[in-house]
Amino acid sequence: xxxxxxxxxxxxxxxxxxxxxxxxxxxxxxxxxxxxxxxxxxxxxxxxxxxxxxxxxxxxxxxxxxxxxxxxxxxxxxxxxxxxxxxxxxxxxxxxxxxxxxxxxxxxxxxxxxxxxxxxxxxxxxxxxxxxxxxxxxxxxxxxxxxxxxxxxxxxxxxxxxxxxxxxxxxxxxxxxxxxxxxxxxxxxxxxxxxxxxxxxxxxxxxxxxxxxxxxxxxxxxxxxxxxxxxxxxxxxxxxxxxxxxxxxxxxxxxxxxxxxxxxxxxxxxxxxxxxxxxxxxxxxxxxxxxxxxxxxxxxxxxxxxxxxxxxxxxxxxxxxxxxxxxxxxxxxxxxxxxxxxxxxxxxxxxxxxxxxxxxxxxxxxxxxxxxxxxxxxxxxxx
Numbered sequence: 582x583x584x585x586x587x588x589x590x591x592x593x594x595x596x597x598x599x600x601x602x603x604x605x606x607x608x609x610x611x612x613x614x615x616x617x618x619x620x621x622x623x624x625x626x627x628x629x630x631x632x633x634x635x636x637x638x639x640x641x642x643x644x645x646x647x648x649x650x651x652x653x654x655x656x657x658x659x660x661x662x663x664x665x666x667x668x669x670x671x672x673x674x675x676x677x678x679x680x681x682x683x684x685x686x687x688x689x690x691x692x693x694x695x696x697x698x699x700x701x702x703x704x705x706x707x708x709x710x711x712x713x714x715x716x717x718x719x720x721x722x723x724x725x726x727x728x729x730x731x732x733x734x735x736x737x738x739x740x741x742x743x744x745x746x747x748x749x750x751x752x753x754x755x756x757x758x759x760x761x762x763x764x765x766x767x768x769x770x771x772x773x774x775x776x777x778x779x780x781x782x783x784x785x786x787x788x789x790x791x792x793x794x795x796x797x798x799x800x801x802x803x804x805x806x807x808x809x810x811x812x813x814x815x816x817x818x819x820x821x822x823x824x825x826x827x828x829x830x831x832x833x834x835x836x837x838x839x840x841x842x843x844x845x846x847x848x849x850x851x852x853x854x855x856x857x858x859x860x861x862x863x864x865x866x867x868x869x870x871x872x873x874x875x876x877x878x879x880x881x882x883x884x885x886x887x888x889x890x891x892x893x894x895x896x897x898x899x900x901x902x903x904x905x906x907x908x909x910x911x912x913x914x915x916x917x918x919x920x921x922x923x924x925x926x927x928x929x930x931x932x933x934x935x936x937x938x939x940x941x942x943x944x945x946x947x948x949x950x951x952x953x954x955x956x957x958x959x960x961x962x963x964x
Contacts, residue, residue: 616716619705623661637666644698654670654723669689669692670689671716677713682706683701688806
């Protein structure tokens, strides 16, 4: 709910077919034609408080201007399903007021209520207000023409009423009753019928005057109520402006708190990331600790066999010493063998020299034997 002059909250737009299609068909059947159509959320002023808005439609509905060519009148009609929620005849005294960028209102004294429309955009509100002003001017022009016709008819009736007695008096003066009966019978009957018509027109004009006086009085009362409603609306606007300023300040404070909370949330997220990293590191350390414990257990097991290893090491040391002694003996033997090998190499060299000499001598002997053989062969051939 919101007070007069403020924009009530709108529901979300829904792509449903216009609810006033059947009403539009009925209006066309009655001689009315739609001249402008739009969609809006419809509200009516609360009849008990005259301050709060009451939603007349659960969603955006079709709102149309209709023109009645037979009565030369304009109406705003809106239907939600099978329920007529707006049936307002526009008069020249009506005023459409924009109370916000997307909300407007007008008062209908005949319906004894104030209608409010909430539009999806400021552009649609502007178009509706311009059409309202246009229709209002057309209704004013139609009313002025109707009043001119009534005034002309009334003046004509009054002039005819004033002329009728003078004609009657002239006929009375110009002759006796016998003369009227003998000479003025048809004229008198004609004048009497004309007089009756004029009396009827005068009576009808008087009733119309009373009707317009009543209508004027009701319009004055409506204007008074509208003035009161406008004053209350202005007061409520100031009240809501103050509340809006307070809400804006509170909103700014809440935004600051939200920013602080967002920063805190960022810090918390960072802490969560650090905790996650620490948890992963802790798991890695626990795994390493388990590995170290296993290594320590292995070392403990190895520590248990250290005495055996020490005794083995002592025995190995003794064996090593013995082996070193043997190694020294072997080294002495190796040196002796090397000396012997050198001596043997020297001997072999000498032997090779001697053998070479022997072979040279042998080769000479072989050559001599070969020559001797050839000589023997030649001697045998000669013989």
